[in-house]
Amino acid sequence: NAGVTQTPKFQVLKTGQSMTLQCAQDMNHEYMSWYRQDPGMGLRLIHYSVGAGITDQGEVPNGYNVSRSTTEDFPLRLLSAAPSQTSVYFCASSYYGGRSDYGYTFGSGTRLTVV
Amino acid sequence: DAKTTQPPSMDCAEGRAANLPCNHSTISGNEYVYWYRQIHSQGPQYIIHGLKNNETNEMASLIITEDRKSSTLILPHATLRDTAVYYCIVSGNSGGSNYKLTFGKGTLLTVNP
Numbered sequence: 001n002a003g004v005t006q007t008p009k010f011q012v013l014k015t016g017q018s019m020t021l022q023c024a025q026d027m028n029h030e031y032m033s034w035y036r037q038d039p040g041m042g043l044r045l046i047h048y049s050v051g052a053g054i055t056d057q058g059e060v061p062n063g064y065n066v067s068r069s070t071t072e073d074f075p076l077r078l079l080s081a082a083p084s085q086t087s088v089y090f091c092a093s094s095y096y097g098g099r100s101d102y103g104y105t106f107g108s109g110t111r112l113t114v115v
Numbered sequence: 116d117a118k119t120t121q122p123p124s125m126d127c128a129e130g131r132a133a134n135l136p137c138n139h140s141t142i143s144g145n146e147y148v149y150w151y152r153q154i155h156s157q158g159p160q161y162i163i164h165g166l167k168n169n170e171t172n173e174m175a176s177l178i179i180t181e182d183r184k185s186s187t188l189i190l191p192h193a194t195l196r197d198t199a200v201y202y203c204i205v206s207g208n209s210g211g212s213n214y215k216l217t218f219g220k221g222t223l224l225t226v227n228p
Contacts, residue, residue, distance in 0.1 A: 004158075035218075042202065042218030043159065058215065090158050103149065103161025104216065 002026050006091050006107035013081040013114045021076040021110050023091030031094045032074040033058070033104070034066065036087040043090060049074055081114045088112070119203045124223045127197075133190040135222055137203030140184040146207035148179060149216065150188045152199040159202065159218075162188065193226045200224075 007022045025032065030051050035043040035058075045058030049068040063085060065077040074093075078085060088111050094104040120138040127133040139148065150162040163170055163177045165186070170177045176189040190197055202221040 033215075040220075042220050043216075044218070045215055048215065059217075088156075092158075103151070103164060104159075106158030106160070108158050109156070 004091055004093055004105050004107035006089075006110050008110060009108070010111050011113070013078070013112065015081060015083060015114060017081050019078050019081065021078070021089055021091075021112070023074045023076065023107060024072050025074075025093040025105070026072065027093065027105065028071060029093035029095055029105070030071070031104075032068065033092045034064070034074070034076045035090045035092065036060065036085075037090065037109075038087050046076065046089075078112075083114045086112060086114045119205055119219055121201075121203050121219065121222045123220065124225070127190075127193045127224060127226050129195060129226055129228050130192055133193040133197065133224055133226070135188040135190075135201050135203075135224060136185065137188070138185045139203070139205045142183050142205050143207060146205050148177065148183075148186050149204040149206060150175070150177065151202045151204065151216075151218075153202070153221070154196075154199040162201075193224075195226050195228065198224060198226045
């Protein structure tokens with residue numbers, strides 16, 4: 001049981017490049033989310049999904065796309081990277097929207113720098 | 116979702132109880148109180164959650180006031196490894212918001228030897 005796995009752990013992009021941040025969970029969780037965390041700030045919700053084939057926008061969705069073709073995977077795509085997207089990205093998953101006794105399980109993060 | 120207010124930082128001596136307060140005066144009847152913590156550079160970790168009653172698990176206790184406008188997270192015997200930012204989050208299930216966690220800046224708890 002690996003929990004929530006994020007790849008890569010570190011990435012440097014040039015402005016305008018595109019890339020996909022991978023997130024996979026092996027706990028059969030229905031809910032999955034992507035957050036970003038800027039220095040000294042709390043986490044902000046980018047996109048979320050309540051099940052395969054269903055996604056919706058969070059607080060800061062601009063510049064990002066998601067899809068949920070399987071229960072296990074929830075990739076985050078940066079369409080055209082900008083320096084403002086330099087951040088640490090966390091993926092999270094849960095049963096029942098985090099209301100189980102285990103809450104949300106977070107991955108270890110992807111540290112992205114856009115130059 | 117209701118907003119929360121937490122002190123920006125607190126100190127605690129190792130081995131003593133750490134009591135972290137949270138105000139959520141605008142909480143509504145169907146909203147839960149959640150606590151997560153984030154140890155430096157790691158992903159947040161779920162600690163505990165509750166609706167009305169006090170809750171306890173292997174990590175901590177959660178005390179919610181009778182009017183539900185504030186709560187306290189208690190770490191009974193703090194260790195150096197409990198040094199982290201602690202987030203108090205209120206989230207309900209109205210309008211499908213039960214899967215959205217809104218993180219504030221939290222409380223930086225420093226446990227001192």
